[in-house]
Amino acid sequence: MIELRNVTKSFGPNTILRNISLKIPPGETTAIVGPSGTGKSVTLKHIVGLLRPDEGQVLCFGTDMATAPESELFKVRRRFGMLFQDGALFDSMSVGANISFPLVHHAQHMSEDERRARVEEKLALVGLPGIYERPTSSLSGGQRKRVGLARAIVMEPEVVLFDEPNSGLDPITSDAIDALIQEMKEALGITFIIISHDIVGTVNVADHIAMLYGGDLIAFEPTKKFVRLKHPVVRKFLQRNLILPEGPDDVARLPGLE
Amino acid sequence: MLNAITALGRFGRFSAGIAARMVRRPFFYAEIMSQVWTTTTRCLLPVTAVTFPFGMVMALQGLEIFRLFGAERMLASLISIATLREISPVLASVLVAAQGGSSCAAALGAMRIKEEIDATEVMAVDALKFHAVPRVIALTIACPLLNIAGSVAGVAGGYVTAVFLKGEPGGIFLAELWSFMGPTDLYGGIVKTTVFGLVIGLISCYHGYRASGGAAGVGKAVNDTVVHSVVAFITLNYFLTSALFGAAGQ
């Protein structure tokens, strides 16, 4: 249901994406990895229609995000949830107001109480119960990601996108976020698309891995096959980390507030 | 209220610090010259783009009234002394605050947020002396220079409207410009804008240097700079005008 066909995108003289074709398997977790600046975020932005390709199509639920008018784009986006790098929360609002924002705008049939109940439910899911009233500016980095994730899933979307969920986090918090994503995956069973440069976490949680390098899609395989690929660039990238994991780690209970 | 007084005190200490640094060696001549040049060139267009149309409006409104009394001849002198005494100093300073003060606060603020100021201090270089003093001096020098340009533009705007758009005789206009002018008119504006420039410089460096809270802090520093500078010099303007031009008339 999400597919890039022959997508090419340049910024000035730099070609960031060259003739990329990629089909995202529904209901599973796909990671898009690669060194910095290879167009991972750009790919994500194409999927949600924040960027439009120079050539090619971006099909989401049958709509071509590259050419659709705003009203069509909006219809498709209501089926997405996205976690931005720093959470992209609105500082002028409380945590609860942030998370209920999509509900207020798109679920007007819900009463105030119903909305509050839904928000509290999602907050509990991401491991931050009871902080509905907190001001957003008082949150730590890890907490912002969790709140951002709660907002991304509050409309119960079919697809959740993660833009570098581990960026800017210390190792312990980073592990906690990985664990959270794993939990969400098991709890929700919907399509996840994760952009990452953190190879360990990715291998643990993703069902499929796509690798971008130099503007090309150099590999796209189920995880088990990906880690055994002989492609030199893939090998080099994987070996940046010490050990290749044998399988998913034990998922610890969420550690609560950092 | 108490906050305002504390803030004024802090500002006073800051300004004293800047003043002290201005007279001690080393002097970063190159930096100062470069700042003067940058500030003046950046503000030139905004200042003239404001005084010229205002001169036009003065001519427009002035002629409407003077034509009723048959006193069109007086338009030129009205425009010239109004521009020199009030309009140009005030408008030029507003735009210097908006452009020069803004960019000074923005530059220092960004440096503060990105810890460049801390880095300078760690390298045992006096950050205020290197970054702030040249900018304060630049604004103090640039403002009167820009005032001169603004005055010329203002009178030019009046001329264009009166002569080309409303058909007043050009020669008479130019001759009458000088009728009521005195020496105070010529240096009064310079005195005013030098003071205003200094005020803008101190306030913009103060807010920029003390910016905090990320990118939003830089925005706030710029905001506060423009607002406080304008309030400060509009208030000073009253006292300076009373002193320079007195209540006794020419």
Next chain:
Amino acid sequence: MISTLAGIGRYGLWLRDLGRALLVHGMPKGQMMAEAFKIGIKSLPILLIIAAFVGTNLALQGYNAFKPLGGQRLVGMFVALAGVRELAPIIAAAMIAAKAGTEMASQIGVMKIREQVDALEVMAVNPLAYLVAPRMIGILLMLPALTVIAIFVMLSAAYAVCIYQLGMNGHEFIQFAQESIEPIDFFYGAVKAMFFGAIICTISCYFGFNCGKGPEGVGQATNRAVVTSSVICIVINYFVSELLYGGAF
């Protein structure tokens, strides 16, 4: 020069997008009044101070210029005419550009660099309708009111200076001032103010939306917002004055 033209073009396109967004999405209710009050209340103290000291100088300079020529009558007339027709709207506009305009540019700029504008889009909310519309309404509602307040404060300050510092006759001053202004001048002042308000709001928001990266980007956006809107307002002022007052006195 070319980049200025390109910039004007981009601004035009942005305005078109804004217009479309407002037509399609309307505005978020309830936020309107809050925005309007915020802009008005925060700007008031500054407006009062600036209007007062512009009034004082209007009186001082008017006295210097006209007393030798035509006595008190001309002073009152000059203060009233110049103040009401030209200075008050410009003061109100300049102050809104300085306070509200810079705030808009920097608030939206910060949201842009922290991807909050993108987040709005991804959550299927049009950022132009959501962010710009309430501010625009707030300004359009507040500016005429602020202009009228500016007029009164300015004239009162001028009156005070004339009486206490310059020793003029209070009654005569008021009489001559009243003679020169007509009610329509207040209306024109409000019209001007609304033009200025629209310009300031759109330009400031435009620079906020096109903010460059990092703190420097926000600083630059704020800087450009206040300078550009001030200059454009004063340039437009000539044309509006020409329209309202030129030849139709």
